[in-house]
Amino acid sequence: MKIAQPLPLISEDDMFAALEAGALLLTINNRLAREFQGRYDFFQQSKGLAVWEAPRIFPWLTWLQHCYQRLTLTEPDDRNPTLLSPLQEQSLWERVIYDSSYSGALLQVPATARTAQEAWQLWHAWRLPLQDQSLFVTEDTQAFLEWARAFEHHCQVGHWLDHARLPEAVIQMLGARQISLPATVILVGFDEYTPQQQEFFVALVEQGVMLQALASQGKPERVMRVPLVDGVEEITSAARWARRRLEGAPREKIGVIVPQLEFLRAQVVRIFDEIFHPEAVLPGREGIERAYNISLAQPLAHNPLVHTALLILELTKGELSLVEMGALLRSPFLGEAEREFSRRALLDAYLRKTREARVSLGRLGAAAVSEGAEGAAYCCPALGERLQQFKAELAQLPARQSPSGWARSFARWLQLLGWPGERSLNSEEQQAVSAWRKGVQSFASLDGVVPSLKQSAAIGKFRRLLADTLFQPESPPVPVQVMGTLEAAGERFDGVWILGLHDGVWPPAPRPNPLLPVELQRHHRLPHASAERELAYARMVTARLLASAPTVIVSHPCREGDSDLRPSPLIAELPPIPPEALELASIEPYTHQIQLTAMGETLADRQGPPLAKGTQVEGGTALLKAQAACPFRAFAEYRLGAQGLEEPSVGLAALDQGILIHSALHYLWERLEDQQILLTHTAEELQTLVAEAAKQAIAGQMAVRPQTFTERFTAIEQERLELLLLEWLEQDKQRPPFTVLHQEKSQPLNLGGIGLITRADRIDRLENGERVIIDYKTGRPDPHHWFGERPEEPQLPLYCIAHKEPVVAVLFAQVRRGEMKYLGVTKAAGSVPGISDFTHVAEGPENWEGLLDQWSQVLHALAEELMAGYAAVAPRDTKSCDYCALPGLCRIGELGSKITYNKNKNNGDGQP
Structure with missing residues (x-):
């Protein structure tokens, strides 16, 4: 049974009124939930209210977790399995694969485990039939069948529940009337519904819940297609256009949609800084509040403060690369870093003189307490004392520990080296510390799922956890939002620019999961399964993006390197306009502004202080x-x-x-x-x-x-x-x-x-x-x-x-x-x-x-x-x-x- 399509539509104002009356709003992702929480707050403020009841706005998967966990906490029942965390699931998949007959042929078990976990989720979300296993004929698909059976067996023995089967568990609770439901559930940002979601929402309807969907803004007033020379000109033009819009209407919400944002993030940041914040190139202006926000989160492991912590963990193995050791010594996130900043930089220079690729902990400790004429310049007494305590702690380490045991060791090591330093942390750094601590808690929760680990394996597993954990510091609302096509689901703007829509990336190339039979994926129209599936999905997303604002600009590059590019077939029929027809902000990069306004002055200073006769000079x-x-x-x-x-x-x-x-x-x-x-x-x-x-x-x-x-x-x-x-x-x-x-x-x-x-x-x-x-x-x-x-x-x-x-x-x-x-x-x-x-x-x-x-x-x-x-x-x-x-x-x-x-x-x- 499927839910009626399309769902009854509701306007935004009516939706806020329904939320006041106790309705539930489910979004497709976390970002959209935060967006509508902010809009609801503004709605209440506009009515002159200072206090109001928090609305029920959740990402749909988060709501499922709350339902299940609330029930298991308020009505304990041994028949209800424990819900695994995403990290516990990932670790269990790794354990299953390591224990299988296929592990010897695999070079990257963690990466294979992520692919297997994705296949398992697709299997359940799209209700793939398993009666006919004749399609599982390749070695990869047969391996997945073996891993899936083993994973299911471990879950039964451990009395665990994974997220792929969570909707089914909640559906059973709905049937037993164990969950209190609202009268109305409003869905936002769902481009399509998986068969599993269909079953879940049908179960809600059977319990008397009314399903509604947020109405779109309708057709845009104006859609323009702009061909531009290359990707750099596209990003630059989009930034100048967004700035020009804000100069005329500072309260507007502007969207810039980038299909391949994960590959272009650094370039987008550089160009948007040049256009919106040219002063950001000046020393000491790195932490300025920006008028734009990029929705694409970065791995937590890439954050500078967290990176320092990971270097400390790696140092416990006895050595670091010369580059890593230099980064650690110059980090502001160690104890006494500001007091010994210059000395530690000189210590880095001294350690480099051997030109060795790696530096041992013993050599670092000895150099930090060097004496004599040469060592006086780079001697770091505070660091040396901390390193002595650090080495003494490492000498008492057990060979193996549980994840929670290693989590305690991680905290102790960081404490000994004074992480995260003595200086006051800014907002982003404080959030990074909080995210780190949550990561440590998640790692500690692996007891029972993961057996005891050696030191190197524990650090490697924890590093992968942080690499997989996305970190997006919270910031005040800003007028310009730069995001990918998925993040833009359900978003509404006053104006939007969609860039990069050439035929090489839109629609995207198919990427079927390698562990599921391709024929099975195509037959059931799984995401990324075929070119036809990607084309249909791209059409749907394009229609949604074109309806996300009254004014829409789509652009595409004409060249990439030596290759000519054509517009995506999904926008090719839109009439092109020349770039000159756009209203773009006129702004020069700050460095150009300085050069243009500078008065040229030449001072031919070829002379240093002379030496006294008989001076003994160094260098020979x-x-x-x-x-x-x-x-x-x-x-x-x-x-x-x-x-x-x-x-x-x-x-x-x-x-x-x-x-x-x-x-x-x-x-x-x-x-x-x-x-x-x-x-x-x-x-x-x-x-x-x-x-x-x-x-x-x-x-x-x-x-x-x-x-x-x-x-x-x-x-x-x-x-x-x-x-x-x-x-x-x-x-x-x-x-x-x-x-x-x-x-x-x-x-x-x-x-x-x-x-x-x-x-x-x-x-x-x-x-x-x-x-x-x-x-x-x-x-x-x-x-x-x-x-x-x-x-x-x-x-x-x-x-x-x-x-x-x-x-x-x-x-x-x-x-x-x-x-x-x-x-x-x-x-x-x-x-x-x-x-x-x-x-x-x-x-x-x-x-x-x-x-x-x-x-x-x-x-x-x-x-x-x-x-x-x-x-x-x-x-x-x-x-x-x-x-x-x-x-x-x-x-x-x-x-x-x-x-x-x-x-x-x-x-x-x-x-x-």
């Missing part, structure tokens, strides 16, 4: 390299201390590989001392020595990067280093006799009045007493980078002029598998095999002494710039900016064509 040779690349960069990094944050790397970055090679070769030559000893070693002796050198080098890095150097990674790196070192030693065997005189020896140097400390990787002494300076490189170095007015690699020339003994060769040692060689310049050919004299690389000097003098002049000129405080934004070339972390400080992007590059006069490419 790297300072000169930075000055040659860009004077401003050198000033910012080494005088102002502005350093970019290190980024995590998987495995070893080039810098880390270079450190390993330097350390291993340093160990080798400390023991070999000269080429003669190298040549006297047998292959076995050399292999043993090389293995120990690699082991010592890795041990040094392992202390800094323990997360990277796992047992397997260490073994691979040991083998790689040994092969690399043996191959390089073969290269050194081919040279004329030499002795390694110094390795990483500190050499003070006064250059143009600046005190520097130089450390050459290695200095060899030849048989005749002359010196060779060597710099190890694991990449492909180029000796041409030593030359020009602003050399790219000034280190070796600087080592050369700093050394007091005669130097006859300056070399890069290219330590690279299959490409081992020396590169550089020599005073005369023959000093090092394969290296020509300096005339093949350097242009200008006629002899070796002239080359050294040229280098000295270039380096002294750079030192004089540093002494004078010269800090112009003048990069050597565009490559100098590629790996610079300070474009926001120098604002090179704003200077544009005003930049003059200091190109080298002699900086060619290629090998000598």
